[in-house]
Amino acid sequence: MLRFIATRLLQSIPLVIGVSLIGFALMHLAPGGPLAVYTLNPSINAQDIERIRIIFGLDQPIHIQYVKWATGMLRGDWGNTFFGGRPVLDVILERVPATMLLMGSALAVAIVLGLAIGILGAVKRHSIFDYLATSGALFALSFPTFWFGLMAIYVFAVRLRWLPSGGMFELGEEDNIIDLLRHLVLPTAVLGLVITASWSRYARSAFLEVLQQDYMRTARAKGLRFHQRLLRHAFPNAVKPLIALLGVELPFLFSGALVAETIFGWPGMGRLFVDALSMKEYPILMGMIVFTALFVIVGNLLADVAIAAIDPRVRLA
Amino acid sequence: MTATVAVNFGAGRRLARRFAGHRLALFGAVVVVLLCAAALFAPLIAPHDPVELDTSLRFMAPFQSATHPLGTDEIGRDTLSRLLYGGRVSLTVGLVAMLTTVLTGASIGVLAGYLGGWVDALLMRFVDTMLCFPQVFLLLVIAAFIPPTLLSMSLIIGLTSWMEVSRIVRSEVLHLREQDFILAARALGASSGRIMFRELLPNAAAPILVAATLKVASAVLMESYISYLGYGVQPPLASWGNMLTNAQGYFDTVPWLAVLPGVLITLTVMGFNFLGDGLRDALDPRLTLNR
Amino acid sequence: MSLLADAVARAAPAQAAGAPVLRVEGLGVRIRTGRHALRALDDVGFSLRRAETLGLVGESGSGKTLTALALMRLVETSAIEIDRGQVALDGVDLLGLPERAMEDLRGRRISMIFQEPMTALNPVISIGRQIEEPLRRHLGTGRRAARDAAVALLDQVGIRDAARIARCHPHELSGGMRQRVTIAIAIACRPDVLVADEPTTALDVTVQAQILGLLRDLQAEMGMAMLLITHDLGVVAETAHRVAVMYAGRVVETAPVGALFRRPRHPYTRGLLRSIPRIARERPAALAEIPGTVPGLLALPEGCAFAARCELATAHCVAERPALERIGPEQAVACWRHQHV
Amino acid sequence: QQNTDRIILGMTQEPVQFNPLLYVNSGTENVPEACMFDALWDIDDTGTFIPNLAAAVPSGENGGISSGGLIWKIALKPGVKWSDGHAFTAHDVEFTYQTIMNPGVAVRSRGGFDLIKTFKVVDDLNIEIELSRAFVPFLWAWQNMHIVPKHLLAGEANINTAPFNTRPVGTGPFMLRSRTAGSHTIYERNPNYHRGPSKVRQFIHKVVPDQLVLYGQARTGEVDYMALAGVPNDRWDEAGKIADRDMLILNSPNVQFIYFNCGKPMFADPKVRRALYIACEMQKSIDDVYFGTYQRTLSYLSPAHWAYNAALVDETPNPELASRLLDEAGWTMGPDNVRMKNGEKLHFTMSTTAGNPSRQATEALFQQNWKRIGVEMEIRNMPASVVWGEYTTRSQFDTLLVAWDPTVGLDPDYTARAHSKQIPVQTGVGSNYTQYANPEVDRLLELGVTQTATADRKATYAKVQEILLQEVPFAPQGATRQAHLKKKPLQGVKPNSYVTDITWNVQDWGWA
């Protein structure tokens, strides 16, 4: 077990290097660059752009740029942003709490709800509930997030005025937990809706599979109550693919969800990433990719360990 | 696969029978076929040229006029025609991307799970690598290198979204491979390929089929997103996704602009879902059907 | 102790001649496969008294397991349906009971040992916990006590190193060990009725003897009744008080064990007895078999299902199906020509 | 209950940093500039320069500008203090100038400042600048350049990454109190502001990334003032009718054009460009795509500009004339209803930033207009970072749909965009991406920047506009306008068409 974790962490060193290398190369080879923002500026001309290119170090060959970035990283220097010259680490870290909060609550809500709906759907297969849940989930997945987001804001914030329409807190109420929760409701609901929908589908299929196994009959023969059979016998068997899914989704805790953040003005990572992508803020992008890599490594490692912990037949290699 | 005979051996007919007995699956198949046919024959059915615009007729509501049965959009294009033509883009993207996702994801998952060892480590680190880049990033970067045609775009979407499928499939295979029937296949001298694709995959079919359904929806929406960012279908070509995106500004004032393409996407996804359900039920002989 | 229990057990049926604990009457099960529906069980009936063992033997695929599952109410899926008959446990009709009430009975008053122990155990739960479960569910045993009880049960079913095995998972056990685990689970709560579907097939004869002894002890102590499904006629001879023989979804003969072995009244039963392999210095070149094959349930003939393989069959046998006919105390047979057997 | 202690301004974007020299985004970074920094002078809503850190705006009359326009004498306002208490002096102005010219600092533009030959600090309050040639828009350059404190920045090895950029100190009406990235920035009143303390204690710049949601917040009152990107075009009617809200319409100096790449053989002939231009239903595109919110213009200036040539006539749409012009130019109708010349089809692409539905609709409309006269246009939109990158700056496009400001503040000078020496692919300087070259226009543009009398300049630029409308290197569609929404009791907001930001006079904003 500990050896397994050590091996995996060792494997992730080349992974991070590879990822950063690929990321760097892709970013720089793709057309367009950070200087395009200046083109729209009326008073900027070609010399200005050339001058700034040199200041940003973009005139150097890519491999030199990479080596510079990488050696900086090794020293713990994540670099500075092009625009504003702020330390990348600061720029990223100041967004982390918001993202974690939103994604964490959305994931938590979605997992619980998704599982519940999925399980019920599997148990009451072909019932009205099953059909409703199926249609609902598919509907939720077929419309883009922005549509639900705008609808929710329109209904609950603009029309009914029950909830704030966006942001993380009322200005001046930064420390008020109740206020924060109020602000969390709509984005969590909208974001959670989509995740709930897909989780409910996966959960339903996983439970359908497990419920027909012979050992479920044994559990029944023991006289176990329905919920006991479900929780103790079906759950650990059915939950394995879902854990794998969770491992894949864990990076979202870091990378955030762009559309929901935009609609709800949530100061999260998704917006930062897409802003950085559209401005080609290479230093921020690289920083975020490295962070995401860490989350991916940890997420999938945890998932693998959890699966092996649940199912003794699975060997950790 | 080399020996489809064996799949068809009794199972083929039985599968078809079980499938046909599945009312919902039949319904799903009918929906998908109808939608595909509508898209295919769009030039014959569509009342208008989908790019023809007449700004004086914009925002016509559905069911108000015979010439524009489903109304018109923000610059007076016929919604019905755009939906029909848009189906060509969206259905292609949905289907091709879904197939790519599922084939890639399932293959990699089963390879990693069954072969284990360094193959597993290598493939899973590859998956991790792919996961490190947000999909938008991958999409945009790849799309920037490959000229965006409908097919290439679908493939790109598919090739950037298979990772969760592979992880799920792998997690299933990890315990399936320890079961006696896999030993039995090995004892028969079945090659690893046969074991993976004939013995293991059918047992991991359920989550794959779920993923397939979900991927249809996400691919259709993803297409509109990359188009929105400038790498996909170019205006004025319609797709359900970009019709939805364009309707974003009118979500409360002219809601049907978003609802109509949204409903079509939902219908498509439902169609695929029920098809998938039917297939799964047919593949899984233990799940007996309810009539 | 063992000898005393033995004596009590053998005498039991006579003592408790009163109302049977379990009575099955006219049980019928229908299975839908694709377009067809087949009658997998037809008019199955028998009764079990306290401390009595009824051996259920019969041809492979004749519906023994199905009978067991049906009376536990564990078969019902969308494809399989119990469509007629009655199962009464102490006079309470199980088939009409609400599921929640049934849950209270299963594992407590009536429990089952499954034929295929490999798949009957949950692969991700430790052996110990699987045994503890019925105790905690029905008897409210505490966590520690249940754990100790589980180890004790494993020990009882002859598993060496029980404490270690309790922490193992099913895939680490051999076939026989798993079978004994399912037995431990089934007897954990000392049920009134034990339905044992081939409980000792995977056990070597010494362990088998030990297990059967254990079950007999339970019968003696608690008056447990047992439906023992097995192919091992040696086990039947040793353990059962009465025997029911099934063929193609029906009971074709019931008799006290001695009578059955001494004088089988159904040609199929007779065939069975002849096929038993024995340990002898000289062995036959081939074992005696019953010629022909069992008819498929889908294509059951009009008349007697065994007629095609029966050397005594007449036109009557082919044309009309014989009903179970009472031919003596505790003895019945479904054969037109039972006098000729 | 309205909180009159503060004003919440809502925008869809936020500044990425606070150093006015490193300014990147117009519209958003104007807010910290206006709140925390001052320029030597501002321009007010009537177009007059008003002194800010300078004691007076230099001019010929007050002797600030020498007769040849080469020597500029600027006297600074005495007693001005940085918000950290340091005195503001001429050395800060000098430092600002030096930083602008410092090759290591990513200053956006040196436009105007590169003409400074000598910069002399006479004493703490007086400056003398000598230009290498006369340049009237020099006033604009300073109006746009906010002064930074020497005492905080001079010691920085790298100003691009100085902590100052996140913890700025200025002379402006507000001081930075806190910034929550992605959410909002709070500015606190500067009690010692040299033009008098501002009316509210706090000014809050809130970021609401989605325009529709921002509009919703303006309606619910979660923001007091909705600025960038303004009320969506299709909601102006509705917004104008909301009780308790004022809708302010801002003329921006932005004009939306079709850029023709004159360097491509197809567009080398002015006749072709003109034909394409007049085939477009320009007014209709404004009315039906932009809901009439843009103002039709025939030049690179908005019709409200003082230098706008009112004599220009709108010839669009005239497909017949367009067809004739194309025939004359040798593009004759081909078999599949697409014009051909020398075996080549009249087929080209049009690009703009992807994801802008109105521009897409405009493109679709033009596409249809052109299709009618046998021209095949293919839309090829791209992300901003691509389309405005080398695709534009290296003149790789066929046509672009762009909305751009004039080049130097609101001065009518258009040298950078229309002078033949300013074609970056050829000369490496300027921003004449259409590669337009016309000696007459060159001459007029060179003349225009030397003329000090407004009437002369107006005549010169009227001629430029006339030629450009004949030769159409860029076909004007409309001058963009924005509608802002403010709460009725909020006072002091003055739309100013001479600047790009509404917060230019933020110190005067307050509650009734």
Added chain:
Amino acid sequence: MSEPLLELRDLQKHYPTRHGLLRRAGAPVKAVDGISLSVQHGEVLGLVGESGCGKSTTGKTILKLTEPTGGSIRFMGEDITRWSRQRMLPLRRQMQIIFQDPNGSLNPRHSIGSILSAPFEIHGIARGAELAERVAALLRMVGLPPEAAQRHPHEFSGGQRQRIGIARALALRPRLIVADEPVSALDVSIQAQIINLLQRLRAELGLTYVFISHNLGVISQICDRVAVMYRGRVVELAPREALFFDARHPYTRMLLAAVPQPVPDAPRRTVSTEAWTAGESALLREVAPGHFVADHDSPG
């Protein structure tokens, strides 16, 4: 004597054990702990022993379905102990196994038809109509109707599934069949049919069986020699007659004493609780020609 078909030398299979949340390794389970046996062409070797003594593990290891942790396996004159999975593939045609667990060894997603056609497909023996014919023949051979081909494993009774497993192993007519409790779930009449079938095939085709069973009657009917296992080791190996009528090892004797008799009112079996200690070494002593017994220290 010619070279044996199968020869095991000091075969070992130890399973690692892991317990607790951290899955720490415990002492390994010595499922097979040094077995040496050889099986001649056409011979039937019975393998009996205590439940959990390592019979199935031995069977699986012989076929290299699990990798041995020690010792060597020679099959058809070649040492296959270290052969890779890939290299084993062609050899699989010559060695088959009937699994103890008929339920788990049939892929629940496949119809019986496709399960039974797999061996033919894999080794390219038959296809199309011939394949269907062969499958039907296999089914008939084990007493199942041809329609069974279209049904799935869960639709069969335990005994029927077991017969499907037998049919699958017989499909290729391999040289060696490891039959792990092949008839335990069958009623005696069908059991008789199957055993007769196996004997007939052996006579006709020269098949060799390693026959694992708890049913000593069956063992006595079919086997030429019998090995008795106890805790991972062979404790007695003898020709059939010698084993049944001249058993030397106390465990063997105990087993024989415990065989149930299909005679009602026969004296109840008594399981002796006598203990003996197994010798340290896995060495067998030849006490009579072909009759080997392990060292033991017993009261009897």
